[in-house]
Amino acid sequence: MSAVGAVTRHRLFWPVVALAVLLLACVLKSNTFLDIAVRDGHLYGGPIDILRRSSVLLLVALGMTLVIATRGIDLSVGAVMAIAGAVALSQIAASDDPGSLAVVLSAIGSAVLVCLLIGVFNGFLVAVVGIQPIIATLVIMTAGRGIAMLITGGQITTVTSAPYKTIATGYWLGLPVAALIAGFFFLVTALITRRTALGVLIESVGINPVASRLAGVRARTIIWTVYILCAFFACVAGFIRSSDIMAADANNAGLFIELDAILAVVIGGTSLAGGKFSLVGTLVGVLVITTLTFSVTILGIPANAVSLFKALVVILVCLLQSPVVRRRLRRRRTAPVGTAPAPVEVPA
Amino acid sequence: MVSKMFRTRSIAAGIAVLALGLAACSSGDGGDAETAGGDGGSDGAISVGFSQVGAESGWRAANTKSIQDALTEDAGFKLSFSDAQQKQENQIQAIRSYIAQGVDYIAFSPVVESGWDSVLEEAKDAGIPVILTDRAVDSEDTSLYVTFIGSDFVEEGKRIGDWVSENLGTEPINVVELQGTTGSAPAIDRKTGFEDAIAGNDNISVIASETGNFTRAEGKTVMEGFLQAYPDIDVVYAHNDDMGLGAIEAIKAAGKVPGQDIKVVTIDGVKDGMTALAAGEISYIVECNPLLGPDLADIIKTLDEGGTVEPRIVTKDEAFDQAGAQAVLADRQY
Structure with missing residues (x-):
């Protein structure tokens, strides 16, 4: 009982169940969905597609998790993605030799620089000026797309460049490069936050910025850092998204991805009130959302019912996760023996 | 100390909100930002107010360019162009400002189909003919606009x-x-x-x-x-x-x-x-076909000379297979 109870009580239990149910539904509809075959020298199949598709959202949600842990929020990630693609692709398009690795690397370098500047700007507004994060990042969210439009001249910039194309559609050791990139940054972030004190410092800033500052934590530096990191991850996500279609679409690249990213973080069990955060939880959240989007096509949900279908699944998962519902469910299952109330995170 | 910090912070937040508000206003007023006086066709030029949907695709960019290239001063037009950034309220505001300026003609691509009756009534009362381009409106009263030009x-x-x-x-x-x-x-x-x-x-x-x-x-x-x-x-x-x-x-x-x-x-x-x-x-x-500019210019010229036009004008759309595409690709404008 206690082992089963521990599993079902884990805050990631229901998201994982949702993921499994979605995958099962896909397999029932299309029996070969989970098969992985080798095609053209790389792996091919539903799970590989999901991994590759997850990479963009995982990168964005990764940065978002850190920002949310400091009690902040970053709405500018979608616009940063658009800017990253616009800067990189317009440079490649303007060069004489779009296929050369040097051109691609310098284009990526300058796009990263621009995105880091945006991160510095966001961090400055939040950490130094003290503007509410939701307002501070709203500036770039609205203005950023305009900047991207200016860079691309209002057009969809299309390029042909083999090295750039590799970012999203290439394979290395049979695995999609995009997933490897996202996986790499995920592992590095996990190691740095969990094997050094950084993770604890971020959480302490999120739980009580004043107390942590009085305790000697450089809250301002940490807040500034997470916004820069978030912009950087969004930038890499922007490369993957624009490489995926080999075009910089300033209007649509990363549109509304901030909402998906926040949702992934919340499904993963990180509180919007800041404090404790779970990167593994975010990973599960990202997989749930990506699989959900994918299953819409596999299951053949009619186009005008897609939003409703997604909303229902998300509401169900969130309900099952909420402490109140879980306490009710457990009480019904385990008779009225004095069950300890679920540990409630108290936002300071 | 704390209260001082709080004050600085709220002032900063206030400034940010103000800035955003101003930004929103100025984008809303985008309609008259680019107008060049527009006192209703002095010096013989026909003044036209055009409200575009936005710049959401390559198609739309080509459409905008075509209209700006066709309604030039050399051709006898005075074009006031505004970009509604995919928002109906911006379009309605732009049309109202055209009415206030007393332009000779108003043309626009409605971003959505419904909700245009009242502003089109105002244009009708002001005696300004309205031409729809590319997209239609669902008004039952077809007297609200002169013609709708676009693809089927x-x-x-x-x-x-x-x-x-x-x-x-x-x-x-x-x-x-x-x-x-x-x-x-x-x-x-x-x-x-x-x-x-x-x-x-x-x-x-x-x-x-x-x-x-x-x-x-x-x-x-x-x-x-x-x-x-x-x-x-x-x-x-x-x-x-x-x-x-x-x-x-x-x-x-x-x-x-x-x-x-x-x-x-x-x-x-x-x-x-x-x-x-x-x-x-x-x-x-x-x-x-996004190149509606020349047709729009023709329609306005015809109306200006007292002629009439069909209530629905379908643009000529071509179709291409591989050979056809290879033939026209070199001088494709969009």
Whole structure:
């Protein structure tokens, strides 16, 4: 009982169940969905597609998790993605030799620089000026797309460049490069936050910025850092998204991805009130959302019912996760023996 | 100390909010930002106010350029152009400012179909003729506008359907459809036209239809799903070029050859689409002509000389196969 109870009580239990149910539904509809075959020298199949598709959202949600842990929020990630693609692709398009690795690397370098500047700007507004994060990042969210439009001249910039194309559609050791990139940054972030004190410092800033500052934590530096990191991850996500279609679409690249990213973080069990955060939880959240989007096509949900279908699944998962519902469910299952109330995170 | 910090912070927040508010206002006023006086056709020029939807696609950019190039001062026009950034309230505001300026003609591409009656009434009361371009409004009172010039979306879908039926439908084929933005007029009409055209051909079955929102990225995502769910797809029908181009990427990633293993047919005929058609990756494109400028100029000239025009003017859309695309690609403007 206690082992089963521990599993079902884990805050990631229901998201994982949702993921499994979605995958099962896909397999029932299309029996070969989970098969992985080798095609053209790389792996091919539903799970590989999901991994590759997850990479963009995982990168964005990764940065978002850190920002949310400091009690902040970053709405500018979608616009940063658009800017990253616009800067990189317009440079490649303007060069004489779009296929050369040097051109691609310098284009990526300058796009990263621009995105880091945006991160510095966001961090400055939040950490130094003290503007509410939701307002501070709203500036770039609205203005950023305009900047991207200016860079691309209002057009969809299309390029042909083999090295750039590799970012999203290439394979290395049979695995999609995009997933490897996202996986790499995920592992590095996990190691740095969990094997050094950084993770604890971020959480302490999120739980009580004043107390942590009085305790000697450089809250301002940490807040500034997470916004820069978030912009950087969004930038890499922007490369993957624009490489995926080999075009910089300033209007649509990363549109509304901030909402998906926040949702992934919340499904993963990180509180919007800041404090404790779970990167593994975010990973599960990202997989749930990506699989959900994918299953819409596999299951053949009619186009005008897609939003409703997604909303229902998300509401169900969130309900099952909420402490109140879980306490009710457990009480019904385990008779009225004095069950300890679920540990409630108290936002300071 | 704390209260001082709080004060600084709230002032800063206040400034930010103010700045945003101002930004919002100025974008809302975009309508009259570019107007050059506009005192209703002094010096003999015909003053025209044009409210564009936005700059959301390559098609729209070509449309804007065509109108700006046609309604020049040399041609006897005085054009006030405004970009509504895909917002109806911006368009209504722009039209009101044109009425206030007393322009001779108002032309606009309505971002959505409904909700135009009151502002069009105002234009009518002011005696300013209104011309709709590219998209229609659903007003029952057709006296609110002089004419609607644009493509026939149903016809576009029908022409694609006819081509598929004649050229590919000689044996049983499975078609998947990538729809445009759910609920938009082009998406509804292009779907209907296609369905009507293939209705008589039992060889053609549409096995799946999902929205790709008119964008490349979503077209690709949805096509990846289709390829997983349905192993035997023969034809992809995309409601615009961009989604078709996304689908081509997905087909390639699945180790298949677009144009051979799976045929792709699309609507629009923007440059990237035509390039893919010339390369054989797309098999057939029905054009949706964005170059409405010259026609619009003609209509206004006719009206200005006291002539009348048809209430519905359908632009000539061409259709291209591979050879046709190769022939016109070099001097394609958009």
